Amino acid sequence: MLELYSHPNSTYTHRVRIALIFKSIDFTINHVALDKLENRKKPFLAINPYAKVPVLKDGDFILSESSAILRYLEEAYPDTKKLIPLDTKARATMNQFANQCETEFCFPGSFVYFAKRFIKEEKWDVPRMKEYSKKIGRHLEIFDSYLADKSYVIGNEFGFVEVMYAPFIFNIGYLDVEIPIHFKAWMDRVLSHDSVKQVLGSN
Numbered sequence: 001m002l003e004l005y006s007h008p009n010s011t012y013t014h015r016v017r018i019a020l021i022f023k024s025i026d027f028t029i030n031h032v033a034l035d036k037l038e039n040r041k042k043p044f045l046a047i048n049p050y051a052k053v054p055v056l057k058d059g060d061f062i063l064s065e066s067s068a069i070l071r072y073l074e075e076a077y078p079d080t081k082k083l084i085p086l087d088t089k090a091r092a093t094m095n096q097f098a099n100q101c102e103t104e105f106c107f108p109g110s111f112v113y114f115a116k117r118f119i120k121e122e123k124w125d126v127p128r129m130k131e132y133s134k135k136i137g138r139h140l141e142i143f144d145s146y147l148a149d150k151s152y153v154i155g156n157e158f159g160f161v162e163v164m165y166a167p168f169i170f171n172i173g174y175l176d177v178e179i180p181i182h183f184k185a186w187m188d189r190v191l192s193h194d195s196v197k198q199v200l201g202s203n
Contacts, residue, residue: 002020002025003027004017004027004028004056005044005053007032007034010034011110011168011170012053013066014167015164015167018195018199020073021199023077023080032053039051048064067098070083070163082159085155094159097161098161098164105165106165106168108136109136109175111129112175113171113174115129116174129176130176133176140179141180143180153186162193165187165190166193167199
């Protein structure tokens with residue numbers, strides 16, 4: 001059975017859990033106590049020297065980085081429900097949106113979210129937080145235009161891009177951004193998907 005090294009507050013781990021549940025793949029969770037710096041101790045560093053979760057163990061095979069794990073699950077378990085389209089152009093478009101998710105939304109959003117959740121306000125890097133919020137706002141406007149006539153990003157079906165975004169849009173209330181109408185409708189659909197609710201609804 002697959003083993004997932006994770007922490008319940010890890011948004012990147014949530015991506016993998018959502019995909020595993022969506023695909024109905026059995027797995028066990030190995031809790032990594034990030035609050036006790038267990039990820040920086042030798043046993044875990046032997047698994048992932050970058051000291052990050054998630055890490056997936058499939059027999060003797062070990063893989064880190066959430067997006068790499070999602071792609072592995074798609075290829076290693078071909079008889080499960082699909083997250084990635086077979087069509088070359090659709091898959092290329094998916095990869096474009098997945099990359100933009102990381103650079104334009106998740107990275108700047110995580111900086112703002114982490115500050116508001118775990119850092120005292122007097123120690124906030126306010127100029128940088130405002131810069132990142134502005135960047136996210138512009139991204140949402142562009143994304144909103146694309147979503148105007150779509151239920152989901154690729155093929156109007158819940159898929160890879162939705163899994164990439166789900167744990168991060170769950171915390172969008174921490175970001176100082178206006179949420180456009182089409183993006184809001186898409187976000188609500190994503191967060192109401194059963195596999196997403198099973199993961200994020202239990203936190």
